[in-house]
Amino acid sequence: MLQIKDLSVKYDNIQVLHGISMDIQDGELVALIGANGAGKTTALTTISGVKRSFGGEIVYNGKNITKASTDEIVRLGVVQVPEGRQIFSKMTIEENLILGAYTESDSARQKANMERGFEMFPILRERKKQLAGTLSGGEQQMLAIARALMSNPKLLLLDEPSMGLSPLMTEQVFDAIVTLNESGTTILLVEQNAFDALEISGRAYVMENGVITREGKSSDLMEDPAIKRAYLGGD
Amino acid sequence: MSFNYILGQLINGIKLGSIYAIIAIGYSMVYGILRLINFAHGDLLTVGVYTMLVLMGFSGLPIWLVILAGCIVSIMVGMTMERLVYRPLRGSGEETTLISSLAVSVFLQNLISMIFTPQKKAFHLPDFLTVNHSLGPVSLSTINILTMISIVVILIALTLLLKKTKIGMAMRACSDNLAASQLMGIKINNVVVVAFVIGSGLAALTGVMLAGEYKTIEPLMGFVPGLKAFCAAVLGGIGSLNGAVLGGFIIGIAEVLFAGLMPSDITPYRDAFIFFLLIVVLLVKPNGILGSSEGGRS
Ligand SMILES: Nc1ncnc2c1ncn2[C@@H]1O[C@H](COP(=O)(O)OP(=O)(O)OP(=O)(O)O)[C@@H](O)[C@H]1O
Ligand SMILES: [Mg+2]
Numbered sequence: 001m002l003q004i005k006d007l008s009v010k011y012d013n014i015q016v017l018h019g020i021s022m023d024i025q026d027g028e029l030v031a032l033i034g035a036n037g038a039g040k041t042t043a044l045t046t047i048s049g050v051k052r053s054f055g056g057e058i059v060y061n062g063k064n065i066t067k068a069s070t071d072e073i074v075r076l077g078v079v080q081v082p083e084g085r086q087i088f089s090k091m092t093i094e095e096n097l098i099l100g101a102y103t104e105s106d107s108a109r110q111k112a113n114m115e116r117g118f119e120m121f122p123i124l125r126e127r128k129k130q131l132a133g134t135l136s137g138g139e140q141q142m143l144a145i146a147r148a149l150m151s152n153p154k155l156l157l158l159d160e161p162s163m164g165l166s167p168l169m170t171e172q173v174f175d176a177i178v179t180l181n182e183s184g185t186t187i188l189l190v191e192q193n194a195f196d197a198l199e200i201s202g203r204a205y206v207m208e209n210g211v212i213t214r215e216g217k218s219s220d221l222m223e224d225p226a227i228k229r230a231y232l233g234g235d
Numbered sequence: 236m237s238f239n240y241i242l243g244q245l246i247n248g249i250k251l252g253s254i255y256a257i258i259a260i261g262y263s264m265v266y267g268i269l270r271l272i273n274f275a276h277g278d279l280l281t282v283g284v285y286t287m288l289v290l291m292g293f294s295g296l297p298i299w300l301v302i303l304a305g306c307i308v309s310i311m312v313g314m315t316m317e318r319l320v321y322r323p324l325r326g327s328g329e330e331t332t333l334i335s336s337l338a339v340s341v342f343l344q345n346l347i348s349m350i351f352t353p354q355k356k357a358f359h360l361p362d363f364l365t366v367n368h369s370l371g372p373v374s375l376s377t378i379n380i381l382t383m384i385s386i387v388v389i390l391i392a393l394t395l396l397l398k399k400t401k402i403g404m405a406m407r408a409c410s411d412n413l414a415a416s417q418l419m420g421i422k423i424n425n426v427v428v429v430a431f432v433i434g435s436g437l438a439a440l441t442g443v444m445l446a447g448e449y450k451t452i453e454p455l456m457g458f459v460p461g462l463k464a465f466c467a468a469v470l471g472g473i474g475s476l477n478g479a480v481l482g483g484f485i486i487g488i489a490e491v492l493f494a495g496l497m498p499s500d501i502t503p504y505r506d507a508f509i510f511f512l513l514i515v516v517l518l519v520k521p522n523g524i525l526g527s528s529e530g531g532r533s
Contacts, residue, residue, distance in 0.1 A: 050417060074420030086415035088408050099408050102401075103420040151420065 252487020261434025277461015283439025
């Protein structure tokens, strides 16, 4: 579904991605883990067309989207839930969801998608007329996910959805991610919370200093001593 | 000092305030989305009235057509400055764009001076617009009355636009969180262009109002009203539509009352007074009167 080949990205003169390659198949839940500053967010913003690469290419369903604009990429079904949630805090929850459907003009589909989000996270329905900025961190994360679902994503890019959440909240959010994946949405999950990410994903990539250093089945990586030491806090 | 005198001054303040408010709306919209303080905004007003002056030279054109054409030219100049200057500079920091906007402002002022000479020129609106109507103790010209009506109409129209239309929602989204808006598939460039179109058109409209008031125009005429409108937008809470309008009225009324009530050797300092007022308000409420407390952008 998504092929990333030799992708290189820099900020001003500092190169942060050094030719990374990834391959995501239809229906997979793939994790991308790595320490702070490894370049995970940069990889996602480049896939979304917000940041530009200077080398390599991104191919989505056979179409080269390396130079496509963000709105084209969203229309193709590649949708991102950004790091730090980035909800519209001065707008209501309902308005946030409507904005999520900016590229979806069919109002029946819009309604159905909103309903799906409300069923997944009932708290959002209760609060729909409330300003999004008044939600708790976990609720905001739910809103950010529900908002992304409004545009019918085929490939969902999640950037650290567990950031700042309590273990209970994290579990709830991760359950939702698994449910989404089981219902057919392909997912690329960026996480620092490596243990949980490896547990729910089928395959994973490990990124260090802008380079993919490991890849493989998540269950294998979980047993790998080096990975355990570096990311799972033990051996 | 009679009651009627004060009432008259108050109405004058509202009149001037409406003008500042309309300019401030454009300032505030662009700032809300791009965090760009466009000092050239006031000069779009000048571009509009000079276009109208030229067209008035062709007798026979109805005045509404002249005004419309002035607005259109102002809009085109506004769109051009966005495309040629501000878009390439996007993301380069607030200081850079602010200085560039000063440069654009000086450029426009000089260009107009070059084409039309720096001298004042007479600007005659048709009599039906300048004739005075006495309403009780005060007397107002048709254009004054239209100015006050138009601020109400503009406020209602823009509120509807922002709340009810897709592009309006996108504009609010962009001023709330630009990065997220892009990820929703909103074309930021289109939203920015719409903000410039609305701002430039409204600026040209206020040009007619100011020129109708003073009956003369000059190449620098837009700059100071632009600055005061900027103060109005900041005072009310920049980025907020209602804030811009409120700020416009406060500054208009404060200016007129200061000039009307203070001893005559102080009144020349009315502009200084306005800026002093701005500083005092910002010391108490750093985000302006209606501004939200979470200022910057993540
Ligand atoms: N806008 C930017 N300008 C300059 N450098 C940047 C910018 N954004 C990120 N960087 C740098 O690029 C590198 C990769 O950052 P990135 O945000 O992609 O890492 P990350 O893996 O997402 O980290 P984290 O887990 O902390 O979110 C870092 O060294 C960071 O300092
Ligand atoms: Mg990150």
